[in-house]
Structures are given as C-alpha cells and as structure tokens.
Amino acid sequence: MTDIPHAALLPNGLSDVLPPRAEHEAHIVEQLMAFVAGHGYHRVKPPLIEFEDGLLSGAGAALTRDTFRVMDPVSQRMMAVRPDFTVQIGRIATSRLARTPRPLRLCYAGQVLRVRGTQLRPERQFTQVGAELIGATGEAAEAEVIVLVAEALEAVGAADLTLDLNLPTLLGVLVDAHGLDAEHHAELRAAVDHKDVAAVRTLAPSGLGGLLVSLIQATGPAQETLAEIGGLGLPDPAAERVAALGRLVARIESAHPGLPLTVDVLESRGFEYYTGIGFSVFARRARGELARGGRYGAGPGDSAEPSAGFTLMMDAVLDAVPPAASPARGLAPPGHDRALAARLRREGWIVLNALDGTDDPAAEARRLGCTHLLGASGPEGLD
Amino acid sequence: MTDIPHAALLPNGLSDVLPPRAEHEAHIVEQLMAFVAGHGYHRVKPPLIEFEDGLLSGAGAALTRDTFRVMDPVSQRMMAVRPDFTVQIGRIATSRLARTPRPLRLCYAGQVLRVRGTQLRPERQFTQVGAELIGATGEAAEAEVIVLVAEALEAVGAADLTLDLNLPTLLGVLVDAHGLDAEHHAELRAAVDHKDVAAVRTLAPSGLGGLLVSLIQATGPAQETLAEIGGLGLPDPAAERVAALGRLVARIESAHPGLPLTVDVLESRGFEYYTGIGFSVFARRARGELARGGRYGAGPGDSAEPSAGFTLMMDAVLDAVPPAASPARGLAPPGHDRALAARLRREGWIVLNALDGTDDPAAEARRLGCTHLLGASGPEGLD
Structure with a gap:
C-alpha cells in the first residue's frame, strides 16, 4: 500500500504495522503458537499491566529501568506495563497454577513495551512469542525447549538457523572462590563481555587471567570448542557446568541433527536472570536474534521453580521467513x-x-x- | 486446570486468562479476522501507546477520562494507552494510507485498556476485533459492515443473534430548531437515555414532548417500529433520517434474511462519536453486547472521512460461541x-x-x- 511517512505523528520507536505485514505477523505468530501447543504447551494471557512490585521483582528487576509505570487510580498503587512475559508466566505458574502437575508447559504471545530502544533496535514495542517448561531440572528440559524453538522456526519457513550456547553464570562460578568485591567483579564482567583481553588479564584474580582469556578465545562450533575447553583443566564446579553443556549438545544433536551449534561459554549479555545455560537463535537472513532463552527460576524468590524457556522476537522472525503469498482478489x-x-x-x-x-x-x-x-x-x- | 484465586496479586479489573480460554480466544479472534480479511479488509496494527493529543482528540475525546497516560522520557511529551482502536485506524487511514484508493477497508485485533471498569463490566483490559470501511457514504456501506459482523459471528458459531439499530443523532436533529442551550440539551438527553417519560415531557421544547415520548415508546421489531414512527409525522430532516434507516433495514433483510432486527431510534448511550446510524449485536447466550458500530467520521476533524465500522468485544463473543473442543493428548x-x-x-x-x-x-x-x-x-x- 502507499506509505507516506508522517514520522512526527508517532513517538520515536513506536510505529504502525501496515498491510501486508500486520497480517503476515499475525499468521506467523499463530502458526508458531499452534506448533508449540502441539507439544503440550498451554496458552496463557496475562494482563498488559499489573502492580510494579510484582512485575519488577526477582527476574524482573533487570528490566526496571526500561519499564513504563502508571498510577492506578483505583488501588492508588503503581502499576507497570510489562517489558517481558517471563515474570508474568512465573507468577501464574506459582500462584493460580501452583497445583497443576509438573512439569508445567505454558506458552504466550503478545505485546511488550520498553521505555527506551537500543541503538541496534530503536523499537519500543515488540511482539513476543514464547514457551516455558516449568518445574523441570536437567538437560532433557533444556534440550526440549531448544529443539522446540528450532523446529517451530523451521515449521514457519525460517531457514539457515544457527544456535549459540552459553554459560552466563560460568564467570561467577570461576571467580567465586577468589572473594572479589562487587565492584571489582562488575569491572571484570564488563571486560569479559567486551572480550577485552588486556583488561581481563589485569582484573582477573591471580592464576585465573590466562584461563579466562583462553575461554574468551574458545568460541565456535560446539564439539570442537567443548573439546578445547575440556583441555583447559577447569576447576570444579566450573568443569561440571561445561560437562553438562556437553551432554546438552549431544542431546540436541541426537534430537535435531544438522542444526549448526556454536558455543561461547562466557557470553552473558542480556542473560542476567539465567541460572544455567543460555542460548540464542540466529538466521542468515535476519539482522538480530530470532529467539533467546535458557535455564532460570520461574516465580518469585522463595517459590521459584527450576525452569527452561525461550522467547521469540517477531521482528527478527519476520525477516527470516518467506514473504506472505498474495491471495487472489x-x-x-x-x-x-x-x-x-x-x-x-x-x-x-x-x-x-x-x-x-x-x-x-x-x-x-x-x-x-x-x-x-x-x-x-x-x-x-x-x- | 486447577485455579486457585489469588485476587490480591493483580489490580482490580485486570486478570490472567488461563487455559483453555486463552487459546480459545486466540482461535476465535483469528477466525473472525480471517473472515473479515476475506471481504477485502486489510489488517493494520497500531502501537499500544501514542501521543495523547492525537489519541484523545476528535472522536477520542469521549474516552479521555477512561485513558491511562504515561510520560515519554524520550520526547518529554504525554502519551496515552489506547482505550479503543477507532481513532488510531482513522489516523492511519488519513495519514500513511491517505493515497490508497477509497473505499479503504481496514481491520484490527488487539488489546485496549481503560482506567476504570463499569459496574456491568469491571474489566479494564479488553480484546477487541474490528473493521472499518473508510471513505464511503450511504446505506450500502452501513449494510456491508452490519452484514459482515453478523456473518463473521455466525461463522465462529455464535447463535441466536439479534441486531438493534439506532439513530443516536436524531434527538439533536429534532431539537436543533428549538435553540436549547447546552445544559438544557444535556438534561433532556439524560432524560431520554433513561426513558424518563415525565422528565422528557417537562424538559422538551414546546410541541416536542409528545413526539419524543412516542419515539421512546416506539421500540421493537424493525419493520413494525419504523411503520409506527412513520405515522408520527416527524419534521424534516428527522423524517429523512428515519427513511434512510428504513432503506438500510431493507438492505440488511435482503442480504441476510432471518437476522432479527430491532429499532430503538433514540438510544444513544456509548454512541457519542457516531454521526448517523448506530447498532449493537446481541446473542441469547451472552451477557452483554457482542459488537457495536455505526456511521462516523474517521480521522482528525478537518480531514475526517465518512466511514462505517464495528468493534467486537471478545469477552461477550466467547460467551456466545460453543466451547473449544479438547484435542487428543x-x-x-x-x-x-x-x-x-x-x-x-x-x-x-x-x-x-x-x-x-x-x-x-x-x-x-x-x-x-x-x-x-x-x-x-x-x-x-x-x-
């Protein structure tokens, strides 16, 4: 359709989705949801806004600065517009569905809002689709959600997928024994995130610098990279984390042969609330991640349950799938x-x-x- | 699924939609959208929030008190969470799609938020599905959207529909020549809305009381009621409004025989921004209106285009359709x-x-x- 830009009509980072993209997005969302539902995931639909103290506690705290808040004139309490679904799904699982048998499989689709976009993604409203496997430990649960997201994407025509696996908690595990203070730890975390080898050597606790640099440099295809890391002589419990990642890789390769897997164990950006493995899905045609997910604790602190899940970013997914066919008119x-x-x-x-x-x-x-x-x-x- | 109430977790009027209702709602929404798309309506998806001066101007002003507002830290301007889609669809039609040939058929599905619920409907978040036929005058356009909403509802299994037709501007047309001041007019409007015959007789301009009472009492099946009103000797232009409603009834009966039609010409509550006919769809099994719509001006004041459309309220629609089948598991x-x-x-x-x-x-x-x-x-x- 004719598209005359009237940028000033809408706030920066918010936009109208026009024909034919709006219909295409809705079709792909429902196809993805149908695929996930076929694996036993029950759809839930939390409200767009709820009390901020629930939405921004626990796993939600990482997104506090990105969240719109509004005063509720009815309760006289602050509410927040959800910046993500994961906290809401955890709340539902541990409250209204607390007595439903575990593992509990839930899925969702809808809109989230962020106060600020990023340079890479100026958008402030996103369509997210996701699934959460709640109350399940072990690599079988992690493999299920990873294979599920890959197969769901393939079912809607996303081609040339790759999956990157990470251990966002590994750095913490390695430095824990060395008693770094919080500020020092954060500096080291930033240096590792930026793959700044010189700073890592300076900031790392004694004896750990060379190992961290080797881990930063050990990235690439999963089997080779894990073999390389296996030769570094990691101390326990870090070694056990890497061994578990190796078992997960074997499970994914068995269930879904041919999916290219890469490993970058120290990568942790955007994985703040993950407690075990993290992963991202990419496609050759899309500019950013199609999905991310991992192992986390669902629900508020005390009642959190071991869980694994993923979230699909529909903007990127639409870049990776074939365009919609035009029906006869x-x-x-x-x-x-x-x-x-x-x-x-x-x-x-x-x-x-x-x-x-x-x-x-x-x-x-x-x-x-x-x-x-x-x-x-x-x-x-x-x- | 087990459903343990934790009412205090969520603000009043906001709720989690749980299995199996969330999936059922999504299926019915997409079936309705597919039906509407089959009639040439293009899906658009405006953002959840936008600048309040656009969203709450013109037709949007009626919902100002019901609208959540948030400060945008990026633009330093106030934004509002949409309480309705119609204003956004009008903005899109008259800006980005201004050069697309008319009539322009657009449709939408999504969430809206209201600051306060009503006693009848405490909910503050609604799923709405709607269609707008923009840039088209005359009864053919009105008949198209009315028959479309009825057929779409029947396609998803809503049974025993009835359609109530109104002329929300008729009272204004009748009293216009009598020069009532605004306060007096509002009092008369309230008396008519409450079908308070005694107050109407007191407040009506001289010579109009008996006619208004007859119009209030003339409600029921469309053909009989219109014949009764035809015998009241309405002055022009009110008589022409009623004649046009009669032509619309004939068109609907021809295109969709068997749909029970009722008429209550003076009914106007909730139709504040309509400029011609208004209508509501009911079903025997549902507690409230399934849909409402009518004739209005799409887009901001100066560039408003003659339009007709409808909005479906999914809560009521779900009450009126058969429950979802449980797939084998x-x-x-x-x-x-x-x-x-x-x-x-x-x-x-x-x-x-x-x-x-x-x-x-x-x-x-x-x-x-x-x-x-x-x-x-x-x-x-x-x-």
Whole structure:
C-alpha cells in the first residue's frame, strides 16, 4: 500500500504495522503458537499491566529501568506495563497454577513495551512469542525447549538457523572462590563481555587471567570448542557446568541433527536472570536474534521453580521467513451471487463487495487493486 | 486446570486468562479476522501507546477520562494507552494510507485498556476485533459492515443473534430548531437515555414532548417500529433520517434474511462519536453486547472521512460461541519415534515429550492429563 511517512505523528520507536505485514505477523505468530501447543504447551494471557512490585521483582528487576509505570487510580498503587512475559508466566505458574502437575508447559504471545530502544533496535514495542517448561531440572528440559524453538522456526519457513550456547553464570562460578568485591567483579564482567583481553588479564584474580582469556578465545562450533575447553583443566564446579553443556549438545544433536551449534561459554549479555545455560537463535537472513532463552527460576524468590524457556522476537522472525503469498482478489459487483462469493471466500479468495454507483465494474476492480471481477459463474481475470 | 484465586496479586479489573480460554480466544479472534480479511479488509496494527493529543482528540475525546497516560522520557511529551482502536485506524487511514484508493477497508485485533471498569463490566483490559470501511457514504456501506459482523459471528458459531439499530443523532436533529442551550440539551438527553417519560415531557421544547415520548415508546421489531414512527409525522430532516434507516433495514433483510432486527431510534448511550446510524449485536447466550458500530467520521476533524465500522468485544463473543473442543493428548516416552510424534502433531494431536526418569510411562501420562501413550506404531488409549 502507499506509505507516506508522517514520522512526527508517532513517538520515536513506536510505529504502525501496515498491510501486508500486520497480517503476515499475525499468521506467523499463530502458526508458531499452534506448533508449540502441539507439544503440550498451554496458552496463557496475562494482563498488559499489573502492580510494579510484582512485575519488577526477582527476574524482573533487570528490566526496571526500561519499564513504563502508571498510577492506578483505583488501588492508588503503581502499576507497570510489562517489558517481558517471563515474570508474568512465573507468577501464574506459582500462584493460580501452583497445583497443576509438573512439569508445567505454558506458552504466550503478545505485546511488550520498553521505555527506551537500543541503538541496534530503536523499537519500543515488540511482539513476543514464547514457551516455558516449568518445574523441570536437567538437560532433557533444556534440550526440549531448544529443539522446540528450532523446529517451530523451521515449521514457519525460517531457514539457515544457527544456535549459540552459553554459560552466563560460568564467570561467577570461576571467580567465586577468589572473594572479589562487587565492584571489582562488575569491572571484570564488563571486560569479559567486551572480550577485552588486556583488561581481563589485569582484573582477573591471580592464576585465573590466562584461563579466562583462553575461554574468551574458545568460541565456535560446539564439539570442537567443548573439546578445547575440556583441555583447559577447569576447576570444579566450573568443569561440571561445561560437562553438562556437553551432554546438552549431544542431546540436541541426537534430537535435531544438522542444526549448526556454536558455543561461547562466557557470553552473558542480556542473560542476567539465567541460572544455567543460555542460548540464542540466529538466521542468515535476519539482522538480530530470532529467539533467546535458557535455564532460570520461574516465580518469585522463595517459590521459584527450576525452569527452561525461550522467547521469540517477531521482528527478527519476520525477516527470516518467506514473504506472505498474495491471495487472489476479486470485486463482486452489486447484485452478485452472494452464495458464490461466500464459497470463494471459504476457498481462500478475497472478494470485495462493490458499493453503489459502480458504472464500470472492471475499472472499479482495477482501481481497487483487484485481479478478478466476479461474474455469474465465477471470477473472471482482468488481463 | 486447577485455579486457585489469588485476587490480591493483580489490580482490580485486570486478570490472567488461563487455559483453555486463552487459546480459545486466540482461535476465535483469528477466525473472525480471517473472515473479515476475506471481504477485502486489510489488517493494520497500531502501537499500544501514542501521543495523547492525537489519541484523545476528535472522536477520542469521549474516552479521555477512561485513558491511562504515561510520560515519554524520550520526547518529554504525554502519551496515552489506547482505550479503543477507532481513532488510531482513522489516523492511519488519513495519514500513511491517505493515497490508497477509497473505499479503504481496514481491520484490527488487539488489546485496549481503560482506567476504570463499569459496574456491568469491571474489566479494564479488553480484546477487541474490528473493521472499518473508510471513505464511503450511504446505506450500502452501513449494510456491508452490519452484514459482515453478523456473518463473521455466525461463522465462529455464535447463535441466536439479534441486531438493534439506532439513530443516536436524531434527538439533536429534532431539537436543533428549538435553540436549547447546552445544559438544557444535556438534561433532556439524560432524560431520554433513561426513558424518563415525565422528565422528557417537562424538559422538551414546546410541541416536542409528545413526539419524543412516542419515539421512546416506539421500540421493537424493525419493520413494525419504523411503520409506527412513520405515522408520527416527524419534521424534516428527522423524517429523512428515519427513511434512510428504513432503506438500510431493507438492505440488511435482503442480504441476510432471518437476522432479527430491532429499532430503538433514540438510544444513544456509548454512541457519542457516531454521526448517523448506530447498532449493537446481541446473542441469547451472552451477557452483554457482542459488537457495536455505526456511521462516523474517521480521522482528525478537518480531514475526517465518512466511514462505517464495528468493534467486537471478545469477552461477550466467547460467551456466545460453543466451547473449544479438547484435542487428543498423548505422552511420548523417552526414545519414542520422533517422526511419528511429528506426524501426529500435524494431524492435530497434542504430544508431550516425557522427560528423563519416567519409570511408569502410563502412570506419568495419566498424571499429566494425557488420554494416550505413544507406542511404537501409534497412540495407545489409557482406558
């Protein structure tokens, strides 16, 4: 459709999704949800806003600065617009669905809002689709959600996927025994995140610098990288974390052979609330991550349950799937056979009713972007 | 699923939609959208929030008191969470889609928020589905959207529909010549809305009291009621408004015979921004209106275009349609045939993967609410 930019009409980072993209997005969302539902995940729909003290506690605290808040005149308490679904799903699992048998499989689709976009993604509203496997420990649960997200993406036509696996808590595990203070730890974390080898050597506790640099440099295809890390002689419990990641890789390769797996164990950006493995899914055609997920604790602190899940970012997913097909489109002139038009619509045609005053139905059909005109016995092509 | 009330977790009027209702709602929404799309309506998706001066101007002003507002730290301007879609669709039509040929058919589905619920409907978040036919005058356009909403509802199984037709501007047309001041007019409007015959007689301009009381009492089946009103000797232009409503009734009856039509010409509550006819759709099984709509001006004041549309309230729609069928549900034990499970899922089965440590797969399947266990050659029923 004709698209005249009126940028000033909308706040920066918020936009209208126009035809045909809005319909395409909705179709892909529902296909993904149907795929996930086929694996036993039950759809839930939490409200767009709720009390901020619930939404921004625990795992939600990492997004506090990105969250819109509004005063509720009814309760006189502050509410927040959700910046993410995961905290809400955890709340539902540990409250209203607390007595439903575990593992509990839940899924969701909807909108989230952020106060600020990033340089890479200026958008402030996102469509997210996700699934959470709640109350399940071990690599079987992690493998299930990873294979599920890959297969769901393939089912909607996303091609050339790659999966990057991480251990966002590994740095903490390694330095724990060395008693770093919080500020020192944060500096080291930032140096590792930026892969700043010189700073890591300076900031690392004695004896750990060389190991951390080796881990930063050990990234790439999963099996080779894990073998390389295995040769570094990591102390326990870090070694056990890497061994578990190796078992997870073997499970994924067995369940979904051919999915390229990479490993970057120290990568942790955006994984603040994960307690075990983290992962990201990429596709050659998409500019950013299609999905991310990992192992975390669902629900508020005391009642948190071991869980694994993923979130799909629909902007990136739409970049990675084939464009929507354009259905055939016909104009039905006044006095047309309504039963015939209804049958064509059930078969996938788009049939517009001409309103009054159409002297030249064929010209009117062309003007409205139709390819066909509905005749007495069926649609007639307009050359 | 087990449902333990934790009312205090969520603000009043906001709630979690749980299984199976969340999935049922999403399915019905997409079926309605597909039906509307088949009639040439293009889906658009405006953002959840935008600048308040746009969202609450013109037709949006009626909902100002019901709208959540947030400060945008990026633009330092006030934004509002949409309380309705119609204003946003009008903005899109008259800005980014200003050059798209008319009539322009647009549709939408999504969430809206209101600051306060009503006694009848305490909810503050609603799922709305709607369609707008923009840039089209006359009864053909009004008949199109009315027949479309009725057929869309029937397509998803809503039974025993009735349609109530109104002329929300008729009172203004009748009293216009009598020069009432605004306060007096508002009092009369309230008396008419409450069908308070005594107050109407007192407040009506001289010579109009008896006519207004007759119009208040003339409600019921469309043809009889219009005949009765035709005998009242309404002055022009009110008589022409009623005649146009009669032509609309004839069109609806011709296009969709058998839909019970009622008329209550002076009914105007909730139709503040309509400029011509208004309508509501009811179903015997649902507690409130399934849909409302009418004739209005789309877009901001100067560039407003004559339009007709409807909005479906999904809470009421879900009350009126048959409950969702429960698909068959099987547990796939560890080491199951993944290709067989994938085929069953494509056929509509729900197949859960058992995680590790399941000694008694049949017991585990029962515990998880499954009806079947996946064997080597297919699903086996669990008595």
